[in-house]
Amino acid sequence: MPPTRVQFSAAGMEHSDRASEETGERPASPALWWVNGKGGEVKWSFGELGILSRKAANVLTQPCGLARGDRVAVILPRVPEWWLVNVACMRTGLVFMPGTTQLTAKDILYRLRASKAKGLVASEEVAPAVESIVSECPDLKTKLLVSPRSRPGWLSFQELFQCASAEHSRVETGSREPAAIYFTSGTSGSPKMAQHSHSSLGIGYTLCGRYWLDLESSDTIWNMSDTGWIKAAIGSVFSPWLQGACVFVHQMAQFDTDTFLDTLTTYPITTLCCAPTVYRMLVQKDLKSHSAPPTPTPKKFLKLRHCLTGGEPLNAEVREQWKRQTGLDLHEGYGQTEVGIICANLKGQEIKPGSMGKGVLPYDVQIIDENGNILPTGQEGDIALALKHTRPFSFFSEYVDNPGKTAATIRGNFYVTGDRGVMDSDGYFWFVGRADDVIISSGYRIGPFEVESALIEHPAVVESAVVSSPDPIRGEVEFVEQLPKTITGKIKRNVLRDQEWGRT
Numbered sequence: 001m002p003p004t005r006v007q008f009s010a011a012g013m014e015h016s017d018r019a020s021e022e023t024g025e026r027p028a029s030p031a032l033w034w035v036n037g038k039g040g041e042v043k044w045s046f047g048e049l050g051i052l053s054r055k056a057a058n059v060l061t062q063p064c065g066l067a068r069g070d071r072v073a074v075i076l077p078r079v080p081e082w083w084l085v086n087v088a089c090m091r092t093g094l095v096f097m098p099g100t101t102q103l104t105a106k107d108i109l110y111r112l113r114a115s116k117a118k119g120l121v122a123s124e125e126v127a128p129a130v131e132s133i134v135s136e137c138p139d140l141k142t143k144l145l146v147s148p149r150s151r152p153g154w155l156s157f158q159e160l161f162q163c164a165s166a167e168h169s170r171v172e173t174g175s176r177e178p179a180a181i182y183f184t185s186g187t188s189g190s191p192k193m194a195q196h197s198h199s200s201l202g203i204g205y206t207l208c209g210r211y212w213l214d215l216e217s218s219d220t221i222w223n224m225s226d227t228g229w230i231k232a233a234i235g236s237v238f239s240p241w242l243q244g245a246c247v248f249v250h251q252m253a254q255f256d257t258d259t260f261l262d263t264l265t266t267y268p269i270t271t272l273c274c275a276p277t278v279y280r281m282l283v284q285k286d287l288k289s290h291s292a293p294p295t296p297t298p299k300k301f302l303k304l305r306h307c308l309t310g311g312e313p314l315n316a317e318v319r320e321q322w323k324r325q326t327g328l329d330l331h332e333g334y335g336q337t338e339v340g341i342i343c344a345n346l347k348g349q350e351i352k353p354g355s356m357g358k359g360v361l362p363y364d365v366q367i368i369d370e371n372g373n374i375l376p377t378g379q380e381g382d383i384a385l386a387l388k389h390t391r392p393f394s395f396f397s398e399y400v401d402n403p404g405k406t407a408a409t410i411r412g413n414f415y416v417t418g419d420r421g422v423m424d425s426d427g428y429f430w431f432v433g434r435a436d437d438v439i440i441s442s443g444y445r446i447g448p449f450e451v452e453s454a455l456i457e458h459p460a461v462v463e464s465a466v467v468s469s470p471d472p473i474r475g476e477v478e479f480v481e482q483l484p485k486t487i488t489g490k491i492k493r494n495v496l497r498d499q500e501w502g503r504t
């Protein structure tokens, strides 16, 4: 690995920091470049990130009293401290458990109790929700507030950080030791606690950073994912830093398309990663004046060259409009909290509109039947990953405290994703739907995504969701102002289905 790359775990990171400092080969661009649109700006080199994260590590272990293996819930918006606490947890062997600030008191209670978290790092906006439930969390021993103001009952990150030492001896964590717990989106039920190791995060995202995100140390990636989801680990921590690339963050109070487009014309962002919902909103605007360089328009994107999306299906119509208006392809990835990226449209590969691309390394992706047999190309079945002799190094370790659910993901020699799809004769995968969402009508199996993609072609339809309904004759489509979504922005088809079936 070239010396400009940052290696994880913390041991590799410190070694790499030092080696590249000595040879002067550190990337010119910062490790983290944060702006808030109100004049606030933070730029940290990899060396500064090293020093500051050692201070943060001392805050977590000394005044907070947390120790290797303890679970720490981190509920912060996109503030620079989120990145510090993330690296500090790696250095100290603490298990990082991110959560979005959109969590309600009930959600936080569920997460703290289910995980038996010992520590909590939160921002001011979630402090009242935490205070309303904290008496029901007997395992929680420390609450750390990231805010310029202090608050009774909380330790202050800012105060402790000021006087913390920058000397810290990292914990020598093992490759299979827990590094993080991610709660899944909860699209199909209660969120599950997918536990990742220092190997699955630390090494697992190398290939994704190099090949799907196409990052090099001269790149700057803007990944819009909320800090609470694994997509933030993929696009805002491990994949970029393993390539020595700069992570760009714009902390917007609220997403708005004008600010978004202005950011791309102001900062040298080369790589953009957003949920399909964001692209669906953007293509409603006139983007012609925002094309990629070298088009000489006054408002061109400064450096944008590679656009990515994932998390839910991308309709071919949206991809076409984005390409037509900006001149840029959208490279879709398909993945899961549990195993990272499974299929993707890699740079240089032909994109087949509507397909989520080919299986990516280190996985052998197959379509299988209910008995674990590989199906011929063109036939719909369960999307699965072949398990050879050992569990792939990039796999989650388990669903915490849920051996039944962990075991249910295995069928014969395969890990089953829970999604249905088809592989064509060129090896491209086509998403049909989650196994639970597939609609059975008059004996036919209908993938909701295919119908949704047809509906969205109509100019009056921004987005669509198709679910089954108990009336076999009724075939009408309902027009609504808004679709129910998870806090990640994914359409909750299970809520629509429950409405249709009178289960709400």
Ligand SMILES: Nc1ncnc2c1ncn2[C@@H]1O[C@H](COP(=O)(O)OP(=O)(O)OP(=O)(O)O)[C@@H](O)[C@H]1O
Residues within 6 Å of the ligand: 184, 185, 186, 187, 188, 189, 190, 191, 192, 309, 310, 311, 312, 313, 314, 332, 333, 334, 335, 336, 337, 338, 356, 417, 418, 419, 431, 433, 434, 490
């Ligand atoms: N490019 C994509 N195309 C279609 N579906 C996708 C794509 N990327 C991700 N998905 C869907 O998202 C799922 C993974 O999402 P995530 O790990 O956030 O949990 P979730 O399945 O949404 O939540 P839960 O497991 O709690 O219901 C995939 O299994 C798939 O159903």
